[in-house]
Amino acid sequence: MKVLVIAEHDGKSLRAASLSCLTFAQQVAQATEGTVSWLVLGSQATGVAAEAAKFAPVLLVESSRLARPMADSCAAAIANVAKNHNVNLIAAASTSFSKDVLPRAAALLGGAMASDIVRHEVTAEGLLFDSPQYAGAVTATVQLLGSPQVVSVRSSAYPAATPAAAPFGIEAIAMEDATLASRCEFVELKTKQNSRPDVTEARIVVSGGRALRNSADFEGLVGKLADVMGGAAGSSRALVDAGIAPNELQVGQTGKIVAPELYVALGISGAVQHLAGMKNSRTIVAINSDPDAPIFDVADLGLVGDVYEVVPQLIERLQSR
Amino acid sequence: MTQMNTADVIIIGAGVAGLSTAMQLAGRGAKVIVLERDRVGNGSTGRAAGLLGQLRGKAEQTRMLVDGLAIVKELEKLADVEIFVQTGSLRIAETPERAEEISALVEMGKSIGFDIDHMSIDDVARHLPYMRTDDLVDACYCPTDGHLQPAELAAAYLKVGKQRGVRCETNTPVTGIIVEAGQVRGVRTAAAEYFAPVVMNAGGPWSYLNAELAETVLPTAAIGHYYLTTRPDPANPVDRLSPAVRDRELRIYTRPESGGLIVGIYDAEPDRYDMGKLPADFDMSRMKAARDSLQVAQLIEATHHRFPWINERTPMTITTGIMTFTPDARPFCGEMPNIQGLFHCSGFSGHGIVQSPVIGLIMSQLILDGHSTYDVSSIEADRYFDMPGYIDRRDIEDRCAAMAGNYYGKVERPTVAAGGQAAK
Amino acid sequence: MKILVPTKRVPDTDQKIVASDDGSRVNVEHIPFIINPFDAIALEEAVRIGEQRGDVEVVAVGIGGEGYEQPLRTALAMGAQRAVHVRCDESLDPWNVARLLQAVVLRETPQLVIMGKQAVDDDANQTGQFLAALLGWPQATFASRVVVEGDRLTVDRETDHGIETVRLPLPAVVTADLRLNEPRYASMAGIMKARKKPLDVIAVGDLPVAIEPRLRVISYRSAESRKRGERVKSVDELLDRLTQPGAALHKRG
Ligand SMILES: Cc1cc2nc3c(=O)[nH]c(=O)nc-3n(C[C@H](O)[C@H](O)[C@H](O)COP(=O)(O)OP(=O)(O)OC[C@H]3O[C@@H](n4cnc5c(N)ncnc54)[C@H](O)[C@@H]3O)c2cc1C
Ligand SMILES: Cc1cc2nc3c(=O)[nH]c(=O)nc-3n(C[C@H](O)[C@H](O)[C@H](O)COP(=O)(O)OP(=O)(O)OC[C@H]3O[C@@H](n4cnc5c(N)ncnc54)[C@H](O)[C@@H]3O)c2cc1C
Numbered sequence: 002m003k004v005l006v007i008a009e010h011d012g013k014s015l016r017a018a019s020l021s022c023l024t025f026a027q028q029v030a031q032a033t034e035g036t037v038s039w040l041v042l043g044s045q046a047t048g049v050a051a052e053a054a055k056f057a058p059v060l061l062v063e064s065s066r067l068a069r070p071m072a073d074s075c076a077a078a079i080a081n082v083a084k085n086h087n088v089n090l091i092a093a094a095s096t097s098f099s100k101d102v103l104p105r106a107a108a109l110l111g112g113a114m115a116s117d118i119v120r121h122e123v124t125a126e127g128l129l130f131d132s133p134q135y136a137g138a139v140t141a142t143v144q145l146l147g148s149p150q151v152v153s154v155r156s157s158a159y160p161a162a163t164p165a166a167a168p169f170g171i172e173a174i175a176m177e178d179a180t181l182a183s184r185c186e187f188v189e190l191k192t193k194q195n196s197r198p199d200v201t202e203a204r205i206v207v208s209g210g211r212a213l214r215n216s217a218d219f220e221g222l223v224g225k226l227a228d229v230m231g232g233a234a235g236s237s238r239a240l241v242d243a244g245i246a247p248n249e250l251q252v253g254q255t256g257k258i259v260a261p262e263l264y265v266a267l268g269i270s271g272a273v274q275h276l277a278g279m280k281n282s283r284t285i286v287a288i289n290s291d292p293d294a295p296i297f298d299v300a301d302l303g304l305v306g307d308v309y310e311v312v313p314q315l316i317e318r319l320q321s322r
Numbered sequence: 323m324t325q326m327n328t329a330d331v332i333i334i335g336a337g338v339a340g341l342s343t344a345m346q347l348a349g350r351g352a353k354v355i356v357l358e359r360d361r362v363g364n365g366s367t368g369r370a371a372g373l374l375g376q377l378r379g380k381a382e383q384t385r386m387l388v389d390g391l392a393i394v395k396e397l398e399k400l401a402d403v404e405i406f407v408q409t410g411s412l413r414i415a416e417t418p419e420r421a422e423e424i425s426a427l428v429e430m431g432k433s434i435g436f437d438i439d440h441m442s443i444d445d446v447a448r449h450l451p452y453m454r455t456d457d458l459v460d461a462c463y464c465p466t467d468g469h470l471q472p473a474e475l476a477a478a479y480l481k482v483g484k485q486r487g488v489r490c491e492t493n494t495p496v497t498g499i500i501v502e503a504g505q506v507r508g509v510r511t512a513a514a515e516y517f518a519p520v521v522m523n524a525g526g527p528w529s530y531l532n533a534e535l536a537e538t539v540l541p542t543a544a545i546g547h548y549y550l551t552t553r554p555d556p557a558n559p560v561d562r563l564s565p566a567v568r569d570r571e572l573r574i575y576t577r578p579e580s581g582g583l584i585v586g587i588y589d590a591e592p593d594r595y596d597m598g599k600l601p602a603d604f605d606m607s608r609m610k611a612a613r614d615s616l617q618v619a620q621l622i623e624a625t626h627h628r629f630p631w632i633n634e635r636t637p638m639t640i641t642t643g644i645m646t647f648t649p650d651a652r653p654f655c656g657e658m659p660n661i662q663g664l665f666h667c668s669g670f671s672g673h674g675i676v677q678s679p680v681i682g683l684i685m686s687q688l689i690l691d692g693h694s695t696y697d698v699s700s701i702e703a704d705r706y707f708d709m710p711g712y713i714d715r716r717d718i719e720d721r722c723a724a725m726a727g728n729y730y731g732k733v734e735r736p737t738v739a740a741g742g743q744a745a746k
Numbered sequence: 747m748k749i750l751v752p753t754k755r756v757p758d759t760d761q762k763i764v765a766s767d768d769g770s771r772v773n774v775e776h777i778p779f780i781i782n783p784f785d786a787i788a789l790e791e792a793v794r795i796g797e798q799r800g801d802v803e804v805v806a807v808g809i810g811g812e813g814y815e816q817p818l819r820t821a822l823a824m825g826a827q828r829a830v831h832v833r834c835d836e837s838l839d840p841w842n843v844a845r846l847l848q849a850v851v852l853r854e855t856p857q858l859v860i861m862g863k864q865a866v867d868d869d870a871n872q873t874g875q876f877l878a879a880l881l882g883w884p885q886a887t888f889a890s891r892v893v894v895e896g897d898r899l900t901v902d903r904e905t906d907h908g909i910e911t912v913r914l915p916l917p918a919v920v921t922a923d924l925r926l927n928e929p930r931y932a933s934m935a936g937i938m939k940a941r942k943k944p945l946d947v948i949a950v951g952d953l954p955v956a957i958e959p960r961l962r963v964i965s966y967r968s969a970e971s972r973k974r975g976e977r978v979k980s981v982d983e984l985l986d987r988l989t990q991p992g993a994a995l996h997k998r999g
Contacts, residue, residue, distance in 0.1 A: 140967055620934065
C-alpha cells in the first residue's frame with residue numbers, strides 16, 4: 002500500500018503526535034510491502050520538511066496560501082496529491098487540525114474514512130481498524146470500502162517513530178493558487194499558554210475536596226500538582242461553597258462535566274453529584290484518608306492517605322523526573 | 323452458612339432510612355448488616371434536594387422533625403462533620419385560603435413551641451430580592467429550617483454506624499427473604515445467605531418488590547420527581563444562605579445551591595415507574611429528563627411565575643429521580659402482622675431526608691423495644707393491611723399517584739392533635 | 747434566512763452501553779433514546795440566531811427509521827419551525843448520511859447548516875465536513891461562538907492550541923462544540939406549538955441518491971470493563987502505575 006501521512010506542525014517543528022501516526026503508517030506499509038511518505042503543507046515549511054525527512058520521504062507543498070491551515074485549502078491539497086500519487090491510505094494523527102481537515106479531504110476522495118483508530122490489522126480481505134465508539138464504551142472493528150482509505154489515528158495507541166540513519170529526500174510539489182484558495186479568513190488565535198487550562202479542556206484534571214482547608218492549601222497542593230502534571234485544577238462543590246475554590250472549577254452535576262484521560266480526586270468523598278461530572282474519565286485516581294470513602298469504588302487506583310502528606314511527595318517526585 | 327453472615331438485624335437498602343436505623347440500632351449494641359444493591363445512597367437519597375423543613379400539618383409530626391434536627395446536630399459532632407446549613411424557610415400565600423393555612427400553621431407551631439411567625443411581604447422581599455412578591459398576601463418564616471447535602475448525611479450515618487460495628491455491603495442485591503412458619507430467618511443474595519431474626523425493608527422505591535419477596539404486599543408506588551438547578555448568574559445572585567421557600571399554590575419549593583437556585587415541583591400528573599421492569603443494574607443517578615418533557619416545561623413555567631428571571635433559556639440542569647409515595651403520603655414504619663420479624667421502613671414521599679434522623683430512632687425502638695416513645699399510630703406499617711383496594715398493584719399505584727398529584731395542591735387543615743409526646 | 751439543523755437520534759450514552767455477546771451489534775434495548783447532545787446544541791444556536799434576527803426559518807432534518815419522529819418533535823418543541831424526516835430503514839454510514847443531507851440541502855436551499863460536531867454513538871466526527879465538501883461550501887468546525895453579520899459568519903473554533911477565530915461567507919456549514927451554548931428545555935408554549943408544526947416525511951427513494959456503503963462494521967466489543975477499586979500502597983507505586991507505557995503520565999517520544 003502507498004501510505005501518505007499528513008504532517009502536523011506549527012511552522013517550526015513537527016508535532017509529536019504525527020510521529021506516532023507515522024509508526025502506524027510504517028507498520029501498514031511493511032505488512033503490505035508498500036511505501037510511506039509524509040505530506041508537509043505550509044508556507045515556509047522547509048525546516049519542518051527537513052525534520053520530517055529524518056523519518057521518511059517527504060512530499061512538500063509550499064504556498065503562501067497555506068500560511069494558516071484552512072480546511073478547504075488543505076483538503077484540496079491532500080486530495081490533489083493523493084490522486085496524482087495514487088495513494089491507497091491517508092493517515093493523520095487525531096488532533097483538532099486533522100479532525101477538521103481530514104474528513105473534508107476524504108469526502109473529495111470518495112468518503113471512505115475511519116476515525117480515531119486505536120489498532121489495525123492486515124488481513125487477506127484488507128485492512129481492519131478498531132475505532133472507539135459510544136465514548137469509549139464499545140470498540141468497533143471496521144473495514145473501509147473504496148479507495149483511497151482515510152484514517153485518523155489516536156496517537157497514544159502507537160509509539161513515536163524513530164529517525165533513520167540518513168535523511169530521506171524531499172520532493173517539492175507545485176500546486177496552483179486556485180486549488181489552494183480558501184474562503185475562510187483567519188482572524189486570530191487566542192492561545193492560553195501560561196494560564197492553567199480549563200477543566201473541560203484538559204487531558205488531566207486534579208480536583209480537591211473538603212480535605213483542603215483554605216485557598217492557600219488548595220493552590221499549594223491541588224494547583225501545584227495540576228501544574229506539574231500539566232493539567233487543570235478542579236474542585237468539589239464543598240470547596241466552592243466554602244469560598245476556597247472559584248465557581249468555574251466545580252466538577253459535577255451542577256458544575257462542569259469532564260472526561261479527561263486522568264482525573265485525580267484529592268480528599269473528595271465521591272458523592273453521586275460529584276461522580277456525575279467525572280465518572281467517564283479514562284483513569285480515575287483517588288487519594289483519601291478514609292478507606293471507606295465511596296470515591297474508591299469508582300477509582301481505578303486508590304491510595305489511602307492524608308493529602309497533606311501524599312501530595313507534596315507526589316509533586317516532589319514528579320518535579321524530579 | 324458461615325458465622326459471619328449472621329446478625330441481629332439485616333437492613334435491605336443503604337439510603338438514609340436504612341443507614342439512620344443501622345446507626346441507631348448499633349448504638350444500642352445490635353449487630354447490623356446493611357445490604358445494598360448498588361452504591362451507598364444511590365437511590366432516592368442521591369437525587370434529593372436536601373431541604374430540611376420541620377413544619378408539618380400535624381403537631382406530632384412537626385415535633386418529630388424538630389427532634390430529628392437535634393439528632394442531625396448530634397450526628398455532626400459524632401461524625402466530626404458540618405453538614406446542616408441553617409437558612410430559615412418561608413411559606414408564602416397568594417390566596418386567602420393559603421393565608422388561612424399559614425395562620426393555622428403559625429398557631430399550631432407556636433402551640434408546641436416551634437419557632438415560627440408571620441412575615442410581612444416587605445420583609446419577604448428584602449430577604450429574597452430575586453423573588454416576585456407583588457402577588458403575595460401572607461407569609462410565615464421558620465428561622466431554624468435549612469438544608470444539607472443528602473449524600474453527606476448518608477455518609478455521616480454510615481461513618482458513625484461503622485464506628486459502632488455496622489457492616490455495609492454494596493453491590494449486593496437481596497434476591498430473597500427467608501421466611502419459615504411466619505417468622506423471618508434472613509435473606510438471600512446471589513452469592514450467600516444471611517441470617518437474622520429481624521429483616522428491615524428500607525428499599526425506597528424498590529420496597530414493594532422487596533415485600534413481594536416475602537409474599538406480602540406493601541402499598542407504595544414509585545413516582546417521578548423533577549427539580550431544576552440554575553447556574554450562578556451574576557445578574558441575579560442567590561446568597562447561599564437565602565431561605566428556602568415553599569409555594570404550595572404553584573406546587574414549588576426552592577433553596578439556594580452552588581450560587582444558583584434549586585426549584586422543584588410536585589406535578590399534578592407525575593410519572594409512574596414500574597421498578598420491576600427497570601434493568602437489574604438500573605442506576606438512578608443516570609436518569610435524565612427529555613428536552614421536551616412536559617413535567618420540565620411545567621416546572622419552568624411555575625418557576626418563571628415566582629422567579630421571573632428564570633425561563634427556558636436560563637442555563638440550568640434538571641434532576642429527575644424516583645420517590646416512594648403511599649396512599650396518604652405518610653411512611654410505613656413497623657412490623658407486618660403476618661410475618662414476624664419483617665419490618666418496613668419506607669414510603670417517605672418527598673421528605674425522607676428530613677424524616678430520616680427521627681425515623682432511625684423510632685425504628686430502632688420498634689425493633690428493640692417493640693414500641694416507640696413517639697406516637698406512631700399514623701405511620702404504622704399495617705394500616706392498609708389486607709384492605710380491599712390496597713392489594714392490587716394497579717389500585718395501589720392509582721391511589722399513590724393521586725396522592726402525589728394532590729400533594730402540594732391541596733390546602734392543609736393543620737391540627738394541634740393531642741398525643742405525640744416528644745422523646746426525652 | 748433559512749438554517750438547516752440535522753438531528754440524529756442516539757441512545758443516551760450516559761447509560762451503561764455494552765456490545766451484544768455475539769458482537770453483531772450494540773445492546774440498546776433498555777437505553778432511552780435522545781436527540782444527539784451536540785445536535786441539541788446546534789439546534790439551540792439556530793433558534794437563538796432566529797430569536798435575535800427574527801427573519802429565520804429553522805428546519806430540523808432527521809434521516810432514519812421509525813423512531814425519528816421523536817427527536818424531530820423535540821426539535822420543533824425547542825423552536826425549529828419545520829421538520830423533515832427522510833425515512834430510511836437501513837443503517838447508514840456518515841458518507842451516505844452526508845450525501846442524503848446534500849440532497850436535502852439542494853431542495854431546501856438554506857444559507858446555513860449547523861450540526862453537531864459528532865454523534866455520540868459512532869463518535870465519527872465526519873458528517874459535517876463531508877457535507878461541506880460535497881456542497882463545496884466553506885466550513886467552520888468545533889464552534890464555540892457563532893455571529894451572523896449580513897452574509898458573513900464569524901466563528902470561534904476550539905482547537906488544541908486555543909480558540910481560533912475565522913470569518914467565512916454564507917452559505918456555510920458550522921459544527922457545534924460543547925461550549926457553544928447550553929440547550930434549553932422546551933417551554934410549555936413550545937411543546938404545544940410543536941404539535942401543530944409541519945413534519946414532512948420524504949422516502950429515501952425519492953431523493954436522487956443511491957446508497958453506497960463506505961464503512962462496514964465487522965464486529966463490536968465492549969471496552970475491557972474497568973477493574974475498579976484497586977488500591978496502591980504508596981506514592982511510589984502510584985507513580986509507577988501512572989507512568990507505565992499507555993498510562994496518562996507516560997512520557998512519549
Ligand atoms: C442538587 C445538588 C447538586 C450538587 N452538585 C454538585 C456538584 O456539581 N459537584 C460536587 O462536587 N458536588 C455537588 N453536590 C454536593 C455533593 O452531594 C457533595 O456534598 C459534595 O460533592 C461533597 O464534596 P467533598 O467530597 O469535597 O466533601 P466531603 O463529602 O466532605 O468529603 C471530604 C472527603 O475528604 C476526605 N478527607 C478529609 N481530610 C482528608 C485528608 N487530610 N486527606 C485525605 N482525605 C481527607 C474525607 O475522608 C472525605 O471523604 C450537589 C448536591 C446536590 C444536592
Ligand atoms: C428528585 C427528588 C428530590 C427530593 N428532595 C427531597 C428533599 O428536599 N428533602 C427530603 O427530605 N426528601 C427529598 N426527597 C425524598 C428523599 O430522597 C427520599 O424520601 C429518601 O431519600 C428516601 O430514603 P430511603 O432510604 O427510604 O430510600 P433510598 O434512598 O431510595 O434507598 C433505598 C436503597 O435500597 C436499595 N435497595 C432496594 N431494594 C434492594 C434490594 N432488594 N437489595 C439491596 N438493596 C436494595 C436501593 O438500591 C437504595 O439504595 C427527594 C426525592 C427525589 C427523587
